Amino acid sequence: MTEDLQTFCPDWISPPGDTIADILEEREWTQTDLAKRLGYTTKHISLLINGKAPITEQTALKLETVLGSSARFWLTREAQYRAKLVPQDAAEDLRNWVSWLDELPVEELMAQGIIPKQDSDAKNQPNLVQEMLRFFRVASPQEWRNYYGIKEAAFRPIQAQPRDVGAILAWLRLGEIEAEKFNTQKYNSGKFETSLRAIRELTVLSPAEFLPQMQQLCQNAGVVFFLVPKLSRSQTSGAARWLNSHKALIQLSLDGKQSDRFWFSFFHEAAHILLHGKKEIFLDNWDEENRLLSKQETESDEWARKFLIPPEFEVELTQLRSKEQIIILAKNLGIHPGIVVGRLQDEGKIPINWMNDLKDSFHSREMGVKNNTLPERILI
Numbered sequence: 001m002t003e004d005l006q007t008f009c010p011d012w013i014s015p016p017g018d019t020i021a022d023i024l025e026e027r028e029w030t031q032t033d034l035a036k037r038l039g040y041t042t043k044h045i046s047l048l049i050n051g052k053a054p055i056t057e058q059t060a061l062k063l064e065t066v067l068g069s070s071a072r073f074w075l076t077r078e079a080q081y082r083a084k085l086v087p088q089d090a091a092e093d094l095r096n097w098v099s100w101l102d103e104l105p106v107e108e109l110m111a112q113g114i115i116p117k118q119d120s121d122a123k124n125q126p127n128l129v130q131e132m133l134r135f136f137r138v139a140s141p142q143e144w145r146n147y148y149g150i151k152e153a154a155f156r157p158i159q160a161q162p163r164d165v166g167a168i169l170a171w172l173r174l175g176e177i178e179a180e181k182f183n184t185q186k187y188n189s190g191k192f193e194t195s196l197r198a199i200r201e202l203t204v205l206s207p208a209e210f211l212p213q214m215q216q217l218c219q220n221a222g223v224v225f226f227l228v229p230k231l232s233r234s235q236t237s238g239a240a241r242w243l244n245s246h247k248a249l250i251q252l253s254l255d256g257k258q259s260d261r262f263w264f265s266f267f268h269e270a271a272h273i274l275l276h277g278k279k280e281i282f283l284d285n286w287d288e289e290n291r292l293l294s295k296q297e298t299e300s301d302e303w304a305r306k307f308l309i310p311p312e313f314e315v316e317l318t319q320l321r322s323k324e325q326i327i328i329l330a331k332n333l334g335i336h337p338g339i340v341v342g343r344l345q346d347e348g349k350i351p352i353n354w355m356n357d358l359k360d361s362f363h364s365r366e367m368g369v370k371n372n373t374l375p376e377r378i379l380i
Contacts, residue, residue, distance in 0.1 A: 015051030016077040094126035100141040103166035167233035175251035186246040187222030203336040238284040240272035259360040260342025271300035
């Protein structure tokens with residue numbers, strides 16, 4: 001039998017101890033006999049045979065002398081066995097982690113093509129766990145909690161009602177995936193302010209015209225800007241944060257936004273980058289009934305209002321009575337008239353249903369929000 005050991009290459013999960021046991025049986029040796037010949041305890045031999053103790057280089061050399069074959073064979077046999085145990089153990093882990101899926105918007109991510117579509121039955125749930133680990137780039141749900149728990153602690157409160165943290169983290173992760181594709185200049189606040197002034201002038205253009213320009217202007221200043229498909233359970237329409245000390249990210253979910261909300265949301269998030277710290281994640285939505293305004297949120301709101309319509313136009317703003325007057329003021333300001341209408345509605349100067357035809361409605365197709373192939377089957 002020992003003459004055939006060099007070519008022995010099993011395709012099942014068999015510990016090297018099976019080969020040792022076969023040789024002992026062939027030679028009519030007991031485990032005690034082998035223990036004495038190797039200089040090990042009987043307990044250690046039992047562990048070796050049952051795959052509980054690994055074959056080390058020293059043990060492989062002793063097995064070569066006592067049982068035959070080469071030390072290389074015994075080490076290869078050990079390596080093959082341990083390698084085949086890995087997927088078996090991993091599969092067991094995935095089965096034990098399926099409850100984690102309840103914390104995540106799995107169905108919606110599949111519906112958007114972000115992870116591969118499949119049935120969510122018990123048979124496929126371990127596969128879904130694997131897809132979500134790949135999506136978040138973490139080794140286990142515990143690492144997900146450890147790593148993303150820090151991000152949850154950085155959230156600024158946006159709603160009085162409970163938030164779906166798993167959905168928010170998934171939506172933020174979608175922004176990270178997009179940002180990872182691009183190298184930007186190091187963040188420069190002066191350049192960013194200059195870029196924002198240039199972007200303000202783009203509000204009168206169509207999405208096809210302004211979107212690539214505003215993305216490039218942001219990148220030149222060290223800020224990545226992306227539209228990220230909405231996840232309904234996240235109840236989040238915008239976010240601003242720092243990916244590292246020199247690269248910031250602004251992401252918006254389009255969510256059928258009209259021009260006034262789109263532009264105000266963008267400049268609101270830009271204000272967070274300009275005004276506030278690098279350790280926090282600022283989330284925003286437009287559910288005013290449940291929205292909680294922190295000091296930072298109020299500051300960003302005020303900055304965006306003044307940036308779009310400077311204070312010196314306040315008096316003229318209150319005197320607007322017709323569409324024609326709004327269009328003239330917007331032209332003088334160099335901004336889209338829908339922004340002026342939104343401001344008047346927000347401050348209660350005109351009813352919410354007046355003059356909405358001066359606004360543009362932005363939709364995913366015209367804004368270029370579509371599925372793009374990403375590495376390892378992750379889609380956005």
